[in-house]
Amino acid sequence: MIYSYYPGCTLKNKAADLDMYARQSAAALGFELREIEEWQCCGGVYPMAKDEIATKLSSVRNLNDAKMHGQSLVTLCSACHNVIKQVNNDMRTNEDIRTRANNYLKLDEPYNGETEVLHYLEVLRDVIGFDAVKEKVTNPLKGKKIAAYYGCLLLRPGSVLKMDDPENPSIMEDLIKAMGATPVVYPMRNECCGGYLSLEDKPAVAKRRETIVNSAKDFGCDCIITACPLCMYNLKKNESGVPVYYFTELLADALGLKAASEETA
């Protein structure tokens, strides 16, 4: 299985681990991520304005590249996933946006939202299957209590993202079980971490962070996992010292890849 893969800006820089462990795990689980050539930054936030085209074009170029290769497009960063999936929905359902974007891009053939956008977690659940993931686990994370942090962008708006129940998700908890650990379900798992507010108002984000981390801690977690580099940045320096990991790092660990790569390092 070969997928087009959109890493996005942060996975090439501050979140290089999120990307590296995802690629290693994909290889171990039997699927390949073909990085889109000359991909362009998604912009980080879905442009909601109905009259804006320019801010949606980079997503359309990425989507069209996957279409030209006849592949589904896999994303990993929650923000990239949210932006690209929502723009794809616009290209499929909003005639005005579709017409104007295609007029501008002048592609060989118009792009009409044909590409299937999958988050890496969806590939694990819907293509590989969590049972098959479980079979490949050589280093089960036994006894570890892991709190999945979804944040905002992975799930919402549920009518477009369609990954999981936006108010009662289970995809990451099911992955945690497949890795041999125990999921911790807590109230704040799908509430926003404060996002880009950490540029202008760090105290407000600190308040969000402590509310979220304390919620997870109160329900007994040892650590938190996330798919989003901005959630990672906002949550990791918490006062309780609860570690925050990218879910791909723990996946690679469970698949026995982390120990192997450390031995050779």
Next chain:
Amino acid sequence: MDKKEEIELISGVNVLKCMRCGKCSGTCPSYDEMEYHPHQFVYMVETGNIDPLINSESLYRCLSCFACVERCPRGVEPAKVIEAVRLSAIRQKGANHLKAEQVPELIDDDVPQQLLVSAFRKYSK
């Protein structure tokens, strides 16, 4: 076109669908830091009282987390109204909320690129 029509055009939102339950504000993670709350954005656009919103810092408090969009029982999508008012403000010449020269003093070594990209998309044109 008056301001109200402009906001409705940019957002695609029909503010008349609002039944004033306040759930958008109840679920908003930025509620405490806002001068005008999501339900007030919707109501003030409906009544054409838009200038106070355009001049309020509340515009830069919306996190695009889609909590209000997801949880509104009437499908009003308040975040799209706030986005439209914000664009109506920063699309004016010289009205960018964030300027590149301000960035170095606001960041540390761990800041993910995603943070800057997102902030520029929300705060500047």
